[in-house]
Amino acid sequence: MSSATTQIDSFLDREYAAGFVTEIETDTIPKGLSEETIHLISERKGEPAFMLEWRLRAYRRWLTMRNPEWAKVSYPPVDFQDIVYYAAPKKKADGPKSLDEVDPELLRTFEKLGVPLHERARLAGVAVDAVFDSVSVATTFQKQLAEQGIIFCSFSEAVKNHPEIVQQYLGSVVPPSDNFYAALNSAVFSDGSFVFIPKGVRCPMELSTYFRINARDSGQFERTLIIAEEGATVSYLEGCTAPMRDENQLHAAVVELVALEGASIKYSTVQNWYPGDENGVGGIYNFVTKRGDCRGARSRIAWTQVETGSAITWKYPSVLLRGDDSVGEFYSVALSNHRQQADTGTKMIHMGRNTRSTIISKGISAGHGSNTFRGLVRMSPKAEGARNYTQCDSLLIGDKCAAHTFPTIETRNPTARVEHEATASRIAEDQLFYAMQRGLSAEDAVSMIVNGFCKEVFKELPMEFAVEAQNLIGVSLEGSVG
Amino acid sequence: MLEISQLKASVDGKQILRGIDLSVKAGEVHAIMGPNGSGKSTLSQVLAGRESYTVDGGTVTWQGQDLLQMPIEERARSGIFLAFQYPVEIPGVSNAYFLKAAVNGVRRHRGLPELDAMDFLAKVKGEMKAVGMKEEFLYRSVNEGFSGGEKKRNEVLQMSLLEPKLAILDETDSGLDIDALRIVADGINRLRSPERAMIVITHYQRLLEYIVPDFVHVLAEGRIVRSGGRELALDLEERGYGWIERAPAKGAAPAAESAR
Numbered sequence: 164m165s166s167a168t169t170q171i172d173s174f175l176d177r178e179y180a181a182g183f184v185t186e187i188e189t190d191t192i193p194k195g196l197s198e199e200t201i202h203l204i205s206e207r208k209g210e211p212a213f214m215l216e217w218r219l220r221a222y223r224r225w226l227t228m229r230n231p232e233w234a235k236v237s238y239p240p241v242d243f244q245d246i247v248y249y250a251a252p253k254k255k256a257d258g259p260k261s262l263d264e265v266d267p268e269l270l271r272t273f274e275k276l277g278v279p280l281h282e283r284a285r286l287a288g289v290a291v292d293a294v295f296d297s298v299s300v301a302t303t304f305q306k307q308l309a310e311q312g313i314i315f316c317s318f319s320e321a322v323k324n325h326p327e328i329v330q331q332y333l334g335s336v337v338p339p340s341d342n343f344y345a346a347l348n349s350a351v352f353s354d355g356s357f358v359f360i361p362k363g364v365r366c367p368m369e370l371s372t373y374f375r376i377n378a379r380d381s382g383q384f385e386r387t388l389i390i391a392e393e394g395a396t397v398s399y400l401e402g403c404t405a406p407m408r409d410e411n412q413l414h415a416a417v418v419e420l421v422a423l424e425g426a427s428i429k430y431s432t433v434q435n436w437y438p439g440d441e442n443g444v445g446g447i448y449n450f451v452t453k454r455g456d457c458r459g460a461r462s463r464i465a466w467t468q469v470e471t472g473s474a475i476t477w478k479y480p481s482v483l484l485r486g487d488d489s490v491g492e493f494y495s496v497a498l499s500n501h502r503q504q505a506d507t508g509t510k511m512i513h514m515g516r517n518t519r520s521t522i523i524s525k526g527i528s529a530g531h532g533s534n535t536f537r538g539l540v541r542m543s544p545k546a547e548g549a550r551n552y553t554q555c556d557s558l559l560i561g562d563k564c565a566a567h568t569f570p571t572i573e574t575r576n577p578t579a580r581v582e583h584e585a586t587a588s589r590i591a592e593d594q595l596f597y598a599m600q601r602g603l604s605a606e607d608a609v610s611m612i613v614n615g616f617c618k619e620v621f622k623e624l625p626m627e628f629a630v631e632a633q634n635l636i637g638v639s640l641e642g643s644v645g
Numbered sequence: 646m647l648e649i650s651q652l653k654a655s656v657d658g659k660q661i662l663r664g665i666d667l668s669v670k671a672g673e674v675h676a677i678m679g680p681n682g683s684g685k686s687t688l689s690q691v692l693a694g695r696e697s698y699t700v701d702g703g704t705v706t707w708q709g710q711d712l713l714q715m716p717i718e719e720r721a722r723s724g725i726f727l728a729f730q731y732p733v734e735i736p737g738v739s740n741a742y743f744l745k746a747a748v749n750g751v752r753r754h755r756g757l758p759e760l761d762a763m764d765f766l767a768k769v770k771g772e773m774k775a776v777g778m779k780e781e782f783l784y785r786s787v788n789e790g791f792s793g794g795e796k797k798r799n800e801v802l803q804m805s806l807l808e809p810k811l812a813i814l815d816e817t818d819s820g821l822d823i824d825a826l827r828i829v830a831d832g833i834n835r836l837r838s839p840e841r842a843m844i845v846i847t848h849y850q851r852l853l854e855y856i857v858p859d860f861v862h863v864l865a866e867g868r869i870v871r872s873g874g875r876e877l878a879l880d881l882e883e884r885g886y887g888w889i890e891r892a893p894a895k896g897a898a899p900a901a902e903s904a905r
Binding site: 591592593594596597598599600601602603604605607611612614615616617618619 | 693694695696697716717718720721722726727729732733734735736737738742743746747750751754786803807
């Protein structure tokens with residue numbers, strides 16, 4: 164399949180479209196990390212004392228921890244003194260009061276990325292929080308949402324305007340001591356999104372945050388906290404990109420979700436950080452801790468992720484199934500091409516009775532890419548009647564890539580049921596030939612086959628994101644007919 | 646329309662086609678028969694452009710162009726259709742999506758406007774009725790979990806939608822019971838036209854009772870060893886391939902010359 168292979172290669176070699184740099188004046192603090200840095204960040208953000216204290220405790224904890232080495236990824240040690248921990252676009256006086264006051268250069272940047280912030284211009288039904296380097300530059304539809312008691316704002320605003328909620332929930336799902344990068348994030352996090360859906364409210368639109376790293380040498384440490392009270396429902400989307408740079412940049416986020424009784428949170432991510440070039444130079448290190456807590460009975464948390472970017476991805480969106488009859492879901496597509504390394508998966512911790520979880524993971528490896536699924540399903544002694552279904556499929560394109568699967572299953576309850584299925588396949592020459600004999604180009608044929616492979620995950624994404632995900636994987640819209 | 650001259654091809658270093666000569670004109674239906682391993686399927690794969698086969702010599706002229714230089718998808722768009730002996734499954738890709746992508750690819754090539762979803766559905770539903778396929782097959786993954794007969798019907802459906810100039814049917818009758826065979830053959834017969842040529846590859850005479858060919862060629866050991874009219878197929882049925890192999894006639898008879 165020589166010529167088809169060449170065509171697949173050129174298709175996989177497409178440029179990273181979001182790789183541009185925005186020329187904008189930036190307010191940065193000096194490189195390096197110390198207690199002073201944390202004071203500086205907290206001061207810049209005008210935070211209350213409890214927040215500074217919390218950060219410092221996390222920092223002191225971090226100093227006692229070591230960089231984890233168990234993941235199947237390799238990279239040179241990160242020099243934590245060589246990172247800028249706070250970078251923000253310069254703004255006049257007190258910060259923009261409305262969109263009209265936001266630097267037009269920033270608006271243009273987000274527009275170029277396909278995230279227009281003008282509410283009029285947006286498709287109805289999606290509210291956006293745009294985060295540029297360390298700060299949120301704009302959040303749309305806040306007023307309309309507030310009418311129903313929904314709080315959707317940047318994390319900084321939440322700390323100032325709703326400190327009691329932040330204090331109650333921050334770190335309650337991912338404590339600072341959880342892991343090395345969670346501790347680091349807790350010490351230096353700059354901004355992120357905050358969502359609060361009050362009791363019984365069904366959020367009327369998709370909420371979305373778009374993360375953009377722009378400044379050189381900076382790391383992005385964002386913090387997201389989503390709380391759905393009893394019976395509340397919300398669907399939240401997250402997108403991310405970064406310029407093409409030769410150095411590696413660090414992105415270490417923490418996301419916490421809390422679902423109280425009967426609440427439902429759907430969290431979708433399309434991650435398109437700069438993956439580095441074909442020789443593995445540059446790219447984002449994406450070391451993220453994402454965890455949801457099904458605290459109440461009959462609550463539900465679903466993670467859907469499409470991971471196409473980053474030089475290294477290290478993340479395991481997980482669900483703690485505490486409430487009886489609660490449901491955890493994880494749908495993932497991870498693509499690693501060139502020299503990309505992805506070690507991703509999930510943890511489903513069953514604690515309540517009759518809790519259910521589903522894991523569908525699709526790994527695609529191409530070029531010299533390495534793709535690892537790592538999963539943990541734990542059935543605690545109290546998880547009477549709990550069930551899990553795991554399906555883990557790998558698709559290999561070419562003969563230099565790798566796919567690994569490390570599932571761990573711990574069952575301490577005899578009534579719990581766990582199913583695990585795994586497949587690995589190569590993109591088949593006969594599938595390509597068949598599609599091309601029907602007049603499809605090699606490129607279209609590959610995208611179609613890959614898209615078909617990912618379908619079970621894509622169908623979990625909200626419509627708008629499904630389109631973006633398919634385009635990212637290089638696909639014209641499957642399912643536009645019928 | 647199609648001129649094959651002294652075509653030689655091998656796979657994995659093993660010579661399969663040892664000099665095929667065949668001339669096909671618009672409107673003609675040629676049957677190619679032969680025992681297992683004679684090179685029937687290789688011929689169809691080489692014409693469609695499968696890269697695992699190596700062409701070692703000879704020429705193929707298709708509508709005045711050098712077919713062997715054309716990429717797979719160009720051959721398809723220019724009107725060559727291969728109905729597969731073993732249609733391939735593509736999980737997760739709906740038949741509707743696949744068919745629409747194929748139809749519009751070919752239409753673009755022919756300078757016709759692409760069909761939108763509504764027009765496409767109207768067209769495909771009509772054609773499905775003609776080959777006796779239920780509408781649910783539109784929304785199932787391409788060939789996945791289809792029975793043998795359903796897969797073959799799906800091939801005929803694709804053929805009728807793509808309106809090829811040359812249809813190559815590779816053992817379309819294999820694995821079909823008599824009812825399925827009749828439905829598939831009816832579908833193919835509907836597509837016979839003065840503008841369209843067909844090459845029907847089959848092991849058994851049975852299919853030719855339904856699809857009556859203008860010419861019959863017998864392939865043995867990579868060469869066409871005998872050519873004739875419909876009655877040649879009947880002779881074969883009666884006397885078996887051994888008869889041809891034991892008494893090979895002149896090497897490669899041009900299609901127009903009858904063996905009798």
